[in-house]
Amino acid sequence: MEIFLEQINYIVFLILMLIGVYAMMIKNNLMKKVIGLIIFQTSIILYFISLAYKDHASIPILAHHSGADHHIDISHYDNPVPHALMLTAIVVGVATTGLALALIQRIYERFNTLEEDQIIKILKDK
Amino acid sequence: MKILSLLLVIVLFIMMFPLVENLPQFGDPNQISNQKVSKYYLEHTLEVNDVPNVVTAVLADYRAFDTMFETAVVFIAGLAIIFILRRPRRRKNKNGYVYEKLVDHVGYQPNIIVQTTCRIFVPIMQLFALYVLAHGHHSPGGGFQGGVILGSMLILLAVCFNLRIMLQKFSIRKHILYSAIGVLIFFMFGFLAIFFGKNFLDYTYLNTILGLTDKESRSLGILFVETGVAVAVMSVMFTIYANLRTSGRINTAEQ
Amino acid sequence: MFDIVNLIIIPLFATIVVRIVGLKYRNITFHITLFSLLLVLFIATFNLFNIDVVSYVMGGFSAYKGIELVGSKFSYALISAITLAALLSLINSSAVIDRHFNLKKVNYYSLYLLAMSGFIGLCLTNDLFNLYVFLEVTSLSSYALLSLGNKRSYLSSFNYLLIGSVGASFYLLSIGYLYSITGSLNFTEVSNIIINLDSSIIKNIAFAFFIVGIFIKMAVFPFHFWLPNSYHYAINPVSSLFASVGTKVSAFIFIKILLGIYGITFITQNYDLHLLLEILVSLAIIFGGCFALIQNRIKRLITYIIVIEIGYIVAGMIIGTDLSIKASMYHIISDVFITLGLFLFVTILSFIVSDKHTVNLNYSQLYQCFKKSKLASWGFIIIMLVVIGLPPTPGFISKWLLLTSAYSAESYIIFGSLIFSSIVTVVIFFRILESMLFKTEFSNELTVRKVNFSMVLPLYVVIFILAILSIYSNELFENVINPFIERI
Numbered sequence: 001m002e003i004f005l006e007q008i009n010y011i012v013f014l015i016l017m018l019i020g021v022y023a024m025m026i027k028n029n030l031m032k033k034v035i036g037l038i039i040f041q042t043s044i045i046l047y048f049i050s051l052a053y054k055d056h057a058s059i060p061i062l063a064h065h066s067g068a069d070h071h072i073d074i075s076h077y078d079n080p081v082p083h084a085l086m087l088t089a090i091v092v093g094v095a096t097t098g099l100a101l102a103l104i105q106r107i108y109e110r111f112n113t114l115e116e117d118q119i120i121k122i123l124k125d126k
Numbered sequence: 127m128k129i130l131s132l133l134l135v136i137v138l139f140i141m142m143f144p145l146v147e148n149l150p151q152f153g154d155p156n157q158i159s160n161q162k163v164s165k166y167y168l169e170h171t172l173e174v175n176d177v178p179n180v181v182t183a184v185l186a187d188y189r190a191f192d193t194m195f196e197t198a199v200v201f202i203a204g205l206a207i208i209f210i211l212r213r214p215r216r217r218k219n220k221n222g223y224v225y226e227k228l229v230d231h232v233g234y235q236p237n238i239i240v241q242t243t244c245r246i247f248v249p250i251m252q253l254f255a256l257y258v259l260a261h262g263h264h265s266p267g268g269g270f271q272g273g274v275i276l277g278s279m280l281i282l283l284a285v286c287f288n289l290r291i292m293l294q295k296f297s298i299r300k301h302i303l304y305s306a307i308g309v310l311i312f313f314m315f316g317f318l319a320i321f322f323g324k325n326f327l328d329y330t331y332l333n334t335i336l337g338l339t340d341k342e343s344r345s346l347g348i349l350f351v352e353t354g355v356a357v358a359v360m361s362v363m364f365t366i367y368a369n370l371r372t373s374g375r376i377n378t379a380e381q
Numbered sequence: 382m383f384d385i386v387n388l389i390i391i392p393l394f395a396t397i398v399v400r401i402v403g404l405k406y407r408n409i410t411f412h413i414t415l416f417s418l419l420l421v422l423f424i425a426t427f428n429l430f431n432i433d434v435v436s437y438v439m440g441g442f443s444a445y446k447g448i449e450l451v452g453s454k455f456s457y458a459l460i461s462a463i464t465l466a467a468l469l470s471l472i473n474s475s476a477v478i479d480r481h482f483n484l485k486k487v488n489y490y491s492l493y494l495l496a497m498s499g500f501i502g503l504c505l506t507n508d509l510f511n512l513y514v515f516l517e518v519t520s521l522s523s524y525a526l527l528s529l530g531n532k533r534s535y536l537s538s539f540n541y542l543l544i545g546s547v548g549a550s551f552y553l554l555s556i557g558y559l560y561s562i563t564g565s566l567n568f569t570e571v572s573n574i575i576i577n578l579d580s581s582i583i584k585n586i587a588f589a590f591f592i593v594g595i596f597i598k599m600a601v602f603p604f605h606f607w608l609p610n611s612y613h614y615a616i617n618p619v620s621s622l623f624a625s626v627g628t629k630v631s632a633f634i635f636i637k638i639l640l641g642i643y644g645i646t647f648i649t650q651n652y653d654l655h656l657l658l659e660i661l662v663s664l665a666i667i668f669g670g671c672f673a674l675i676q677n678r679i680k681r682l683i684t685y686i687i688v689i690e691i692g693y694i695v696a697g698m699i700i701g702t703d704l705s706i707k708a709s710m711y712h713i714i715s716d717v718f719i720t721l722g723l724f725l726f727v728t729i730l731s732f733i734v735s736d737k738h739t740v741n742l743n744y745s746q747l748y749q750c751f752k753k754s755k756l757a758s759w760g761f762i763i764i765m766l767v768v769i770g771l772p773p774t775p776g777f778i779s780k781w782l783l784l785t786s787a788y789s790a791e792s793y794i795i796f797g798s799l800i801f802s803s804i805v806t807v808v809i810f811f812r813i814l815e816s817m818l819f820k821t822e823f824s825n826e827l828t829v830r831k832v833n834f835s836m837v838l839p840l841y842v843v844i845f846i847l848a849i850l851s852i853y854s855n856e857l858f859e860n861v862i863n864p865f866i867e868r869i
Contacts, residue, residue: 004147006152007149007151007152009152010149011143014142014146015139018138022131022135026128050152051159054153055153055154060168060181061178061180061181061265062171062178062179072169074155074165074168075155077168077180079160079164080167080180080181080183081163083181084181084189087181087185087270088192088196091196091200092196095200098203098207098366099203102207102210105370106210106211
């Protein structure tokens with residue numbers, strides 16, 4: 001059991017991802033499905049950032065001794081690569097959310113409701 | 127249906143729970159993802175770029191191609207929201223012409239406390255955004271962060287004052303133009319490298335133009351490129367806000 | 382001038398130019414788009430005939446420290462195919478956009494060029510995270526472009542957005558797992574490390590997430606539900622672009638990562654996994670066939686034919702012999718043109734039948750098409766013959782190779798489903814032939830318009846290229862496909 005408490009970041013990532021997927025599957029309202037998608041994407045970002053963590057390490061900004069050729073000990077600095085990758089992933093998530101909200105606005109104008117079962121009923125009646 | 131999904135989710139959790147112990151130890155400094163490329167970046171970036179903030183160096187120099195297409199993603203978001211939401215004012219219906227109802231009076235409620243606070247905050251936000259942008263080399267910051275602060279400054283103005291006045295001063299056409307110019311700045315600083323015989327996005331061509339060393343020209347190239355990103359992000363943030371708020375029915379004429 | 386990086390940055394530069402110039406001069410945007418895609422086609426075909434494998438690293442760093450692009454002959458061939466598909470869809474789209482969506486013209490062409498830039502980047506990149514960024518570029522532009530049209534298209538594009546984002550995020554998660562055991566994001570470096578790693582659990586988890594993500598993007602059986610709706614309700618030029626390009630480039634990514642990082646023995650030697658994937662692929666082909674049989678609407682019928690064709694490509698990979706992998710890769714290129722031809726015919730048919738931009742097409746309207754334009758009808762019949770797999774056509778080459786390798790590798794499930802789908806396509810073909818040539822009682826529609834030759838010309842360009850693909854198939858296999866497989 002202690003092994004699992006040491007890897008708590010992966011457990012939290014798993015729980016968040018499954019909450020997001022569950023919300024997308026069962027919620028009826030389209031807006032809540034979008035919120036489920038956002039939670040799901042955030043959990044993946046959490047996974048990457050937790051890969052970058054090192055014990056007793058500081059942020060990946062090098063202490064800048066001007067000109068001196070100090071030996072840089074990498075165990076004092078967090079891994080910078082997942083941080084950079086996740087900046088990109090966050091921006092992609094923002095763009096997807098903006099698009100989803102715009103599509104929801106158009107769907108609402110057409111069907112006058114955002115509940116999925118009512119939309120399916122309207123489509124069947126046509 | 128709900129119970130089936132709940133069962134599926136619980137089964138997935140129980141299946142993946144024991145697999146967690148095979149993943150690298152949380153916080154282990156010697157795991158393999160911290161060696162190889164990451165070690166090279168941490169150890170050599172002061173010699174190559176002279177940029178202490180390694181995240182900015184990775185984002186804007188080593189992986190600048192990714193960042194260019196990420197700026198393109200931001201640009202796509204702005205374009206796509208205009209594409210989806212804007213519609214012609216005059217439409218032909220079965221019975222004749224139909225005019226779309228425009229959202230003209232967007233919440234103008236003069237409140238002196240809100241407006242005065244806004245007037246105090248906006249110059250501070252602009253200054254801070256430019257500081258975050260320019261200081262991305264030495265502290266957490268950079269293009270995206272500065273651009274988002276500038277975008278939220280514009281949104282604050284639109285919330286405290288009238289959206290219509292904001293759009294009169296700074297119309298959606300100008301925002302589209304600035305976002306395109308932001309991507310163009312990024313693209314041009316990478317593209318000029320090809321004319322000097324180097325690979326795309328190799329900033330060292332600046333040392334033939336400006337007479338700097340390799341390190342300094344890379345550092346300067348990162349700054350220019352981040353400026354382009356900030357301009358693009360600022361415009362797109364405000365475009366998304368304005369279009370989502372009025373559902374595309376803004377009283378300005380073009381596309 | 383002929384560097385492979387120009388293939389990606391020319392559409393990107395063109396989209397910025399289109400967007401800025403379009404603020405003032407809107408009519409020139411079509412010509413800028415056309416010119417830039419022609420330039421990309423020229424550079425891609427030049428590279429296909431003259432230049433071999435090339436590696437290009439951005440920013441002047443060494444290969445494993447920066448982002449690398451690798452161009453091989455197969456990727457040049459695929460890029461030429463998709464650029465040609467984009468050009469032919471573009472010519473069709475100018476008529477529809479000018480007439481019905483004139484206010485959205487500039488944004489339409491900008492999004493079109495950005496989508497093409499993303500697809501070309503997907504074929505060329507050698508860096509795993511860069512592939513994710515290009516995947517998102519193409520996905521976002523496709524969500525926006527596919528939502529144009531009638532009111533139902535917004536709902537189907539929204540459903541595609543939900544499931545497509547989940548697929549791309551699963552791909553991102555799988556490269557996260559691969560990064561945690563290899564420490565690198567470059568495709569060659571990761572494949573060198575992982576091929577030597579035996580039966581690591583993380584490798585299997587990464588494979589599972591990758592398969593789910595890429596099957597969502599490719600529309601293979603359990604995850605194909607977004608495809609018929611979103612391509613049916615979109616306007617014709619947009620569906621002809623994304624149907625012919627989108628799923629095929631995802632299939633290329635699937636082949637590249639499966640062969641390069643995991644190796645084909647990963648699937649063929651693991652009996653349970655092999656059985657599961659065989660059943661999945663056979664269900665994909667059988668369900669596609671069944672749904673295609675019950676369809677009355679032509680456009681929806683064609684989207685189910687796409688599902689069947691993607692099933693063939695994945696079946697070729699799952700069978701796992703040398704010959705079947707080569708058949709899959711040949712089928713990717715020929716399927717770009719088959720799907721393009723089918724949708725080009727649908728464009729012509731909807732132009733004949735009605736004035737609106739979205740119209741329901743049944744079998745009953747095929748007779749009007751036959752009366753108004755015999756050329757277009759014969760073109761459609763020829764392309765359906767390619768889908769069935771009549772001997773000289775490229776469809777026959779891929780189907781025959783798949784059937785023989787399925788039989789020799791003892792995958793009888795796949796063998797049975799291939800035969801079933803061939804029977805289904807023959808039935809559909811005869812149904813089309815009957816409603817085109819013999820049924821005369823449905824010709825009561827009033828607005829039947831004349832079609833001039835320039836509209837039918839793209840269809841015959843596609844048929845010409847399919848003929849070239851079948852005549853030169855030997856050279857194609859030797860020079861283009863075999864080196865790719867040997868390199869990996």
